[in-house]
Amino acid sequence: xxxxxxxxxxxxxxxxxxxxxxxxxxxxxxxxxxxxxxxxxxxxxxxxxxxxxxxxxxxxxxxxxxxxxxxxxxxxxxxxxxxxxxxxxxxxxxxxxxxxxxxxxxxxxxxxxxxxxxxxxxxxxxxxxxxxxxxxxxxxxxxxxxxxxxxxxxxxxxxxxxxxxxxxxxxxxxxxxxxxxxxxxxxxxxxxxxxxxxxxxxxxxxxxxxxxxxxxxxxxxxxxxxxxxxxxxxxxxxxxxxxxxxxxxxxxxxxxxxxxxxxxxxxxxxxxxxxxxxxxxxxxxxxxxxxxxxxxxxxx
Amino acid sequence: xxxxxxxxxxxxxxxxxxxxxxxxxxxxxxxxxxxxxxxxxxxxxxxxxxxxxxxxxxxxxxxxxxxxxxxxxxxxxxxxxxxxxxxxxxxxxxxxxxxxxxxxxxxxxxxxxxxxxxxxxxxxxxxxxxxxxxxxxxxxxxxxxxxxxxxxxxxxxxxxxxxxxxxxxxxxxxxxxxxxxxxxxxxxxxxxxxxxxxxxxxxxxxxxxxxxxxxxxxxxxxxxxxxxxxxxxxxxxxxxxxxxxxxxxxxxxxxxxxxxxxxxxxxxxxxxxxxxxxxxxxxxxxxxxxxxxxxxxxxxxxxxxxxxxxxxxxxxxxxxxxxxxxxxxxxxxxxxxxxxxxxxxxxxxxxxxxxxxxxxxxxxxxxxxxxxxxxxxxxxxxxxxxxxxx
Numbered sequence: 052x053x054x055x056x057x058x059x060x061x062x063x064x065x066x067x068x069x070x071x072x073x074x075x076x077x078x079x080x081x082x083x084x085x086x087x088x089x090x091x092x093x094x095x096x097x098x099x100x101x102x103x104x105x106x107x108x109x110x111x112x113x114x115x116x117x118x119x120x121x122x123x124x125x126x127x128x129x130x131x132x133x134x135x136x137x138x139x140x141x142x143x144x145x146x147x148x149x150x151x152x153x154x155x156x157x158x159x160x161x162x163x164x165x166x167x168x169x170x171x172x173x174x175x176x177x178x179x180x181x182x183x184x185x186x187x188x189x190x191x192x193x194x195x196x197x198x199x200x201x202x203x204x205x206x207x208x209x210x211x212x213x214x215x216x217x218x219x220x221x222x223x224x225x226x227x228x229x230x231x232x233x234x235x236x237x238x239x240x241x242x243x244x245x246x247x248x249x250x251x252x253x254x255x256x257x258x259x260x261x262x263x264x265x266x267x268x269x270x271x272x273x274x275x276x277x278x279x280x281x282x283x284x285x286x287x288x289x290x291x292x293x294x295x296x297x298x299x300x301x302x303x304x305x306x307x308x309x310x311x312x313x314x315x316x317x318x319x320x321x322x323x324x325x326x327x328x329x330x331x332x333x334x335x336x337x338x339x340x341x342x343x344x345x346x347x348x349x350x351x
Numbered sequence: 352x353x354x355x356x357x358x359x360x361x362x363x364x365x366x367x368x369x370x371x372x373x374x375x376x377x378x379x380x381x382x383x384x385x386x387x388x389x390x391x392x393x394x395x396x397x398x399x400x401x402x403x404x405x406x407x408x409x410x411x412x413x414x415x416x417x418x419x420x421x422x423x424x425x426x427x428x429x430x431x432x433x434x435x436x437x438x439x440x441x442x443x444x445x446x447x448x449x450x451x452x453x454x455x456x457x458x459x460x461x462x463x464x465x466x467x468x469x470x471x472x473x474x475x476x477x478x479x480x481x482x483x484x485x486x487x488x489x490x491x492x493x494x495x496x497x498x499x500x501x502x503x504x505x506x507x508x509x510x511x512x513x514x515x516x517x518x519x520x521x522x523x524x525x526x527x528x529x530x531x532x533x534x535x536x537x538x539x540x541x542x543x544x545x546x547x548x549x550x551x552x553x554x555x556x557x558x559x560x561x562x563x564x565x566x567x568x569x570x571x572x573x574x575x576x577x578x579x580x581x582x583x584x585x586x587x588x589x590x591x592x593x594x595x596x597x598x599x600x601x602x603x604x605x606x607x608x609x610x611x612x613x614x615x616x617x618x619x620x621x622x623x624x625x626x627x628x629x630x631x632x633x634x635x636x637x638x639x640x641x642x643x644x645x646x647x648x649x650x651x652x653x654x655x656x657x658x659x660x661x662x663x664x665x666x667x668x669x670x671x672x673x674x675x676x677x678x679x680x681x682x683x684x685x686x687x688x689x690x691x692x693x694x695x696x697x698x699x700x701x702x703x704x705x706x707x708x709x710x711x712x713x714x715x716x717x718x719x720x721x722x723x724x725x726x727x728x729x730x731x732x733x734x735x736x737x738x739x740x741x
Contacts, residue, residue: 175587268563277561
């Protein structure tokens with residue numbers, strides 16, 4: 052084995068950080084979609100990721116569907132779970148306050164996690180990498196092909212979302228609900244439908260994150276909570292409600308974790324990301340891309 | 352007429368036969384043994400096979416006529432991995448169920464919580480958990496009087512690994528561990544024992560129990576060019592770290608796993624990345640591999656066959672800890688009966704060379720664990736299965 056140079060090491064940390072960060076970013080984007088429309092933090096967001104991974108294992112590795120069929124099937128099924136979450140846990144609540152809705156999502160996350168434990172058991176599951184496991188070496192750093200899939204899907208999600216929100220009527224209607232739900236319903240936008248759509252969308256994105264990360268890190272029933280915490284941190288860091296912020300926040304979190312673990316001390320890996328989060332919030336309480344004006348009119 | 356007479360005689364004869372047979376199956380009283388395992392909850396992977404094993408042994412003993420004509424009555428409670436529950440249940444076993452001895456709990460935390468009870472109520476307790484503190488009273492420097500344990504300690508696993516390294520001329524190693532209790536305890540022992548074996552630790556990396564990627568830590572290790580890597584963790588992370596190790600092209604650095612790696616499932620999940628990985632495992636994990644002249648061969652093979660036949664699931668080595676504990680208690684009951692103090696004295700003075708699932712036990716006044724590092728065999732993953740390492 053050739054000795055690895057410091058530059059090679061740093062490049063390796065960067066690549067790893069961006070990959071892990073992409074997952075955080077996808078979770079953060081999911082948080083933002085629901086937050087923008089409903090002002091609630093969906094604590095079941097991590098559970099969508101977990102379900103994405105485990106259902107994909109079922110379709111791809113157990114039923115042996117081809118990748119191009121298993122992938123959309125998984126996303127659809129998790130989207131359905133997102134829709135059910137809205138229909139069964141969020142909408143039936145009378146006189147909803149932001150807090151009761153958040154508590155409902157916590158309950159849902161416990162329920163989903165428990166159900167996943169009963170269905171899949173407590174063992175972790177593996178998924179074959181989409182395009183083999185033959186690593187590519189660049190500048191002494193080793194890159195798994197799966198890393199490109201993760202980063203690539205983040206880019207696809209970002210592009211698709213920006214087209215959706217900027218170019219389509221439905222997307223614009225959703226943005227309108229985010230700005231002012233009362234005014235939006237006055238101009239004839241069905242706010243309830245938009246809320247349903249927001250849950251469906253963020254479940255779908257969570258599923259994509261879960262599907263792409265499982266070949267790297269395996270997946271088991273209780274992985275969701277930790278990913279939700281990291282993704283939430285990324286959303287706050289980037290500015291809650293801002294999509295570019297969520298992506299930036301996720302990538303920064305991942306890179307800092309990886310650099311901190313490699314260059315300073317791996318024992319305090321999680322602390323580095325949180326310290327940066329605190330410092331940013333100290334100087335800019337609304338997050339990197341967030342705006343104070345918008346955060347003032349939000350209830351939460 | 353004759354036919355009727357014959358049938359009457361036959362019936363009477365059969366009744367008599369029944370009368371002579373049935374007393375053999377009726378027990379004259381019972382010996383009560385309590386068991387507390389984390390059957391459900393987070394640590395159910397320990398408690399579930401332990402409970403199944405203990406119930407299987409009790410059934411086998413009773414089918415064979417019990418102990419000295421008395422039934423072995425096993426009372427099992429579930430701690431759910433909770434120290435408070437474990438404490439209440441052991442108290443109930445001792446004071447209300449009036450058991451002769453207690454086996455379990457499954458976890459170091461729950462075991463430490465019930466040690467004072469065993470001491471207070473003078474009841475022998477054989478724990479199925481790893482920490483050496485369970486049988487080591489820090490104040491006196493001696494074992495607790497009433498507490499024994501069956502599993503090997505981290506110390507023995509580390510000694511087995513270091514002995515193997517020394518044999519292969521490895522003196523410069525990197526360690527990487529999970530930030531769980533298991534990982535931290537193993538890491539402590541790795542660092543403590545390194546000087547004794549002339550080993551230098553050039554990197555000491557950590558990761559969280561739910562981390563998705565350890566590439567950064569391994570890249571750092573790669574930069575220090577160690578002769579071997581030791582990983583200490585349980586759960587899926589010990590598989591992820593293996594995959595990263597292989598992906599980073601570090602396969603020519605020998606990789607050692609802890610005794611927490613002892614499941615074939617891990618080899619399967621590593622998807623080929625586990626080839627050539629070393630691990631210290633108890634005899635129970637590798638029953639098929641043991642040479643025929645190994646003293647443990649017979650008991651481990653019997654346990655393996657019985658367990659698979661009864662429960663139709665792969666054998667977990669954790670169940671072996673319960674096997675060792677209950678068989679020892681049964682042996683003590685056979686020799687000295689149900690008196691608590693007599694059982695304790697028997698365990699301490701007469702468990703010598705007891706062949707169990709995880710080693711050959713010899714208890715003494717200064718050693719309530721009874722095993723040495725020889726209880727671990729170094730194995731290597733070859734063609735997707737365990738093989739004995741040189």
